[in-house]
Amino acid sequence: MSGVGAPALSVDGSGMRIVVVAASWHTTVMEGLLGGALRALAAAGVADPQVVRVPGSFELPVAAMKAASAGADAVVALGVVIRGGTPHFDYVCQAATSGLTEVALQTRVPVGFGVLTCDDEAQALARAGLPGSTEDKGAQAAEAAIATVLALREL
Numbered sequence: 001m002s003g004v005g006a007p008a009l010s011v012d013g014s015g016m017r018i019v020v021v022a023a024s025w026h027t028t029v030m031e032g033l034l035g036g037a038l039r040a041l042a043a044a045g046v047a048d049p050q051v052v053r054v055p056g057s058f059e060l061p062v063a064a065m066k067a068a069s070a071g072a073d074a075v076v077a078l079g080v081v082i083r084g085g086t087p088h089f090d091y092v093c094q095a096a097t098s099g100l101t102e103v104a105l106q107t108r109v110p111v112g113f114g115v116l117t118c119d120d121e122a123q124a125l126a127r128a129g130l131p132g133s134t135e136d137k138g139a140q141a142a143e144a145a146i147a148t149v150l151a152l153r154e155l
């Protein structure tokens with residue numbers, strides 16, 4: 001999937017309670033995603049976002065569900081899954097993707113999807129929002145979460 005075509009979102013998240021749930025595998029890339037998300041939230045005027053770490057991307061949906069059910073206006077989910085030599089990759093990606101979708105639909109709380117699903121570490125680093133990266137998927141997920149809160153308020 002190409003990052004070309006991503007919208008330039010300018011969002012105002014002031015007054016929003018945002019929870020960032022972040023997995024812990026692939027430390028360098030994860031810190032890049034988390035840094036990008038927090039920079040984007042600060043730029044959008046979000047005060048004191050809560051950050052909760054979970055072990056792996058498989059655990060993101062249950063943490064997102066708890067946050068969404070406990071009054072968050074939006075959740076930003078961050079993780080990095082890198083393909084290995086077994087089908088494990090597919091199961092973790094599927095669980096994270098469908099689980100986070102279910103959280104958003106069941107709770108009607110937007111979930112920004114910042115889970116990288118990559119063939120190798122180079123692909124992940126390119127999307128991590130680090131110096132030298134070409135994309136900042138953590139920031140994009142945070143901006144998308146805020147933008148969706150604002151969109152739902154119009155309905």
Ligand code: DLZ
Pocket residue numbers: 023024025055056057058059079080081082083084088092
């Ligand atoms: C087990 C596992 C593997 C092999 N790879 C990753 C990965 O690339 N990224 C990630 O976020 N988590 C991985 N995990 C851990 C699972 O997400 C989960 O934490 C464990 O299976 C324990 O439930």
